[in-house]
Amino acid sequence: MGWLFSHHSRSALIEHLICADENDAVRWQTLKYALRGNILWSVVQVTAKRDNDFLTLKKNESLRLIYCHLLQKSEGLWGYKSLCEEAGPRYYTCPLRYLTLAPVIRCASWRESVRMYHGPQKEDKMSLLQLCEVPHIMSDGYICDERCTLLFLSLWGRDTAIQELLARLTLKNEEALTQLTLTNPALHEHTLFPGNPDSLDKLTARHQRTRFGTLVHLWLFDKRCRVPDRANGKAFLLLKRDDPHWRERVWTLLQETTTLPLLTHWQNRILALLQSSQMLTPIGGYGGLTGWQLALDPLRLTTLISEAIIAGELCCTSRHSEEHFSSLRAA
Structure with missing residues (x-):
């Protein structure tokens, strides 16, 4: 979904984004919302009015989703661009409690990034x-x-x-x-x-x-931290806190560490598999750095990739990722 500009005030736009609504397929209601600058975070409860294969819901079943609405003013009008959790938005200021309010994980790597952002608070920057x-x-x-x-x-x-x-x-x-x-x-x-x-x-x-x-x-x-241990499948990646390109850097490190052939468009799914299987875990400490630990189990990783291919989650050609719920909210 691209940008849509249609409101004369920021408050009117926010009211539009958080109001309850429905269409022929679902009803949705905003349970919680929070502003972080010009980013509106919300937890939306979606209830199916009939069986919904796209959301894997039966009639009257509900699902809670996390949304990231980017707000912007252009040519006198306020507009927005909505990103669902599954799209893996590269913004991590989502309130931590929202991860609990929406317990179904749609993008594990994004949730880990949110937790890293809210990780152990930095002590006084001048404190040695x-x-x-x-x-x-x-x-x-x-x-x-x-x-x-x-x-x-x-x-x-x-x-x-x-x-x-x-x-x-x-x-x-x-x-x-x-x-x-x-x-x-x-x-x-x-x-x-x-x-x-x-x-x-x-x-x-x-x-x-x-x-x-x-x-x-x-x-x-x-x-x-400098050279991966390819024989044992272990490596560390050090990053500045809130590095917006951490996912690409982890992917590069993975390719340098494993001998398995990995296609570029598998990136998001493979990283999610690594995190859910504890082969990719965040590391922290004190100061302006954070990082990731890679501890590969080649047999386990091979099995996970094979299962994902059989299930159709990984394929030979890149497919454009659909944004959850993108067709539900009318312009």
């Missing part, structure tokens, strides 16, 4: 974390998995302190660093486990003439 094990080293961000295993860590400090840290990470005695404890100004602790030092890689940069003198910026990260 202090490393307890080695004095005078600060961190402005990290990424870890669900077991708090270090996947990425950004550190700042003087050269001698950074060298001490790197040396202690490689020791095999009681001076070895088996965990890293970071604290914020409120003394809240963030604990990371570096694991096997052989699995870590590093980059450094030297910054001179700072207000604190010469500082070294150290990035420690799992080698699989």
Whole structure:
């Protein structure tokens, strides 16, 4: 569905979009709605007046759908463009509670993006974390998995302190660093486990003439953040928070990690399969980064793809995705 401009005021347009209505096939009613800038989010309950194969509803059965209405003013008129959840809108400010109000998942990857957007709230942007094990080293961000295993860590400090840290990470005695404890100004602790030092890689940069003198910026990260482990089907993708192109980046990483032939137009369905089977999971931490963990089970993935092909969900040619409910709301 394209843009439709027909209202002289924004409030009149919103009233039109949330009002109850019906046609020969269904009745719909807006249960909840919320404005986020010029995006109107709504939960709509659709009730079939007769058997409806498109929505897979029997007569008098109901289904709740999430809608994203984009609002815009042009040439004196307010207009809108409606996107349903299944279309995978690239907007993620939908209130989290709407995912519960509409429990039937139409697009798992979009829901994960919404959860990532509303994930652990950033602490004060100016708040650095202090490393307890080695004095005078600060961190402005990290990424870890669900077991708090270090996947990425950004550190700042003087050269001698950074060298001490790197040396202690490689020791095999009681001076070895088996965990890293970071604290914020409120003394809240963030604990990371570096694991096997052989699995870590590093980059450094030297910054001179700072207000604190010469500082070294150290990035420690799992080698699989840079090069996928194709033999074991494991890789990590680091992204800036709210990266609008995360889906394309994950798809590229998948193609670099697996040996399975994947057609480009399978992207949305394959990513949804990976998330529902826990082979693609979000990872988080502290600071301005977030990410995804890819842990492929080749046999399981092959089975899922085969089942999707047999069910007609994947085909050799690209088909234009229909937007749910697009024909139900008259202009």
